[in-house]
Amino acid sequence: MKRFISNASFILLATLILSSCSYSEPQKCRPSGRIRGKKAPPGQCNQENDSDCCEEGKMYTTYECSPPMSSHTKAYLTLNSFEKGGDGGGPSECDNQYHSDDTPVVALSTGWFDHKRRCLHNITISGNGRSVVAMVVDQCDSRKGCDADHDYQPPCPNNIVDASMAVWKALGVPKNEWGGFDITWSDA
Ligand SMILES: *[C@@H]1O[C@H](CO)[C@@H](O)[C@H](O)[C@H]1NC(C)=O
Ligand SMILES: *[C@@H]1O[C@H](CO)[C@@H](O)[C@H](O)[C@H]1NC(C)=O
Numbered sequence: 001m002k003r004f005i006s007n008a009s010f011i012l013l014a015t016l017i018l019s020s021c022s023y024s025e026p027q028k029c030r031p032s033g034r035i036r037g038k039k040a041p042p043g044q045c046n047q048e049n050d051s052d053c054c055e056e057g058k059m060y061t062t063y064e065c066s067p068p069m070s071s072h073t074k075a076y077l078t079l080n081s082f083e084k085g086g087d088g089g090g091p092s093e094c095d096n097q098y099h100s101d102d103t104p105v106v107a108l109s110t111g112w113f114d115h116k117r118r119c120l121h122n123i124t125i126s127g128n129g130r131s132v133v134a135m136v137v138d139q140c141d142s143r144k145g146c147d148a149d150h151d152y153q154p155p156c157p158n159n160i161v162d163a164s165m166a167v168w169k170a171l172g173v174p175k176n177e178w179g180g181f182d183i184t185w186s187d188a
Contacts (some may be wrong), residue, residue: 002073003055018113018150021049021150022027025146027144029063029065029066029068029158030063030065031061031062031063032062032063032064032065032143033061033062033064034059034060034061034062035059035060035144035145035146035155036057036058036059036060036146037054037055037056037057037058037059037060037146038054038146038147038152039053039054039055039056040053040054040151041152044151044152045098045151045152045153046086046087046089046151047087048081048086048087049151051087051151052153052154053152053153054145054146054153054154057144060145060146060154060155061155061179062142062143062144062145062155063109063110063111063142063143063155063157063158064110064111064142064143065110065111065158066108066109066110066111066112066142066158066159066188067111067158067159069112070120071186072126072185072186073076073112073184073185073186074159074182074183074184075112075159075160075161075182075183075184075185076157076159076160076161076180076181076182076183077125077127077160077161077162077163077167077168077179077180077182077183078140078160078161078162078163078179079162079163079165079168079179080107080162080163080164081101081138081164081165082098082099082100082101082105082107082138082164083098083100083101084098086098086101089150089151089153089155091107092107092137092138093116093119093137093139094116094119094120094136094137094138095119095120095136095137097137099164100164100166101136101164101165101166102164102165102166103135103136103164103166104132104133104134104135104163104164104166104170105134105135105136105137105138105163105164105165105166105167106123106125106134106135106136106137106138106161106162106163106164106167107136107137107138107139107140107160107161107162108123108136108138108139108140108160108161108162109139109140109156109157109158109159109160110139110140110141110143110156110158111142111158113136113138113139113140113185117141119137119186120135120136120137121135121136121187121188122134122136122186122187122188123135123136123144123161123185123186123187123188124185124186124187125161125163125167125171125183125184125185126183126185127171127173127182127183127184128132128171128172128173128181129153130170130172131171132166132167132170132171133188134164134166134167135162138162140156140160140162141155141156142156142157142158142160143155148154151187163181163186168181171183
C-alpha cells in the first residue's frame with residue numbers, strides 16, 4: 001500500500017487548493033475603457049427628472065462588469081421613467097415595451113444585467129428600512145454613452161439599480177431625496 005501521495009496527486013491537490021483560494025478572493029471590477037463626452041445636439045438629451053447630459057470633452061469611464069454579488073449587494077438607486085417619452089429613451093431592452101411609472105421596474109448596470117440573464121426576473125430591493133420586489137426590464141449601459149442611442153447621457157456607473165417611481169414610493173424615501181439613495185438588492 002502506498003503511504004504517500006504521488007507527485008501527480010500532490011500537484012492536483014495543490015492546484016485545487018490554489019484555485020479555491022483565488023475563487024474566494026473577491027473579483028475586482030476594473031474599468032474597460034473611457035469615452036470622450038460630446039455635447040448633445042439641440043433638442044437631444046432629455047433632462048427631465050435630473051438626467052445627466054454628457055459634457056463636451058469630459059472623459060467618462062466605462063465598465064463591462066459590476067461589483068461582485070452577495071446576498072445583500074450594495075448599489076446606488078437612481079430614478080428613471082420607463083414610459084414612452086420619458087427619460088429612459090426607447091422601450092425596455094428585455095421586452096421591447098414601455099412601462100408605467102406606477103409599476104416597480106428597474107434597469108441594472110451592465111455587469112448585473114448579465115447579458116439579459118436577469119431579464120423579466122424579479123429582484124428584492126432593500127432600503128430605508130423597507131423592501132420592494134421589482135422586475136428587471138432594462139439595462140443601464142455601463143459600456144457606452146454620449147451618443148444618440150443613449151440620448152447623450154453618460155455611461156451608467158457599474159453599481160446602479162435605476163428604478164421607476166413606484167420603487168421609490170414603496171421604499172418610502174422622502175421626495176427631496178429621490179434620485180440617489182444607497183440600497184442593497186438580491187435576486188427575488
Ligand atoms: C419626471 O418629470 C416629469 C415632468 O417634469 C414629471 O411629470 C414626472 O412625474 C417625473 N417622473 C418621475 C419618475 O419623477
Ligand atoms: C415577477 O413579479 C411579477 C409581479 O409580481 C410577476 O407577474 C412575475 O411573474 C414575476 N416574474 C418571475 C420571473 O417570477
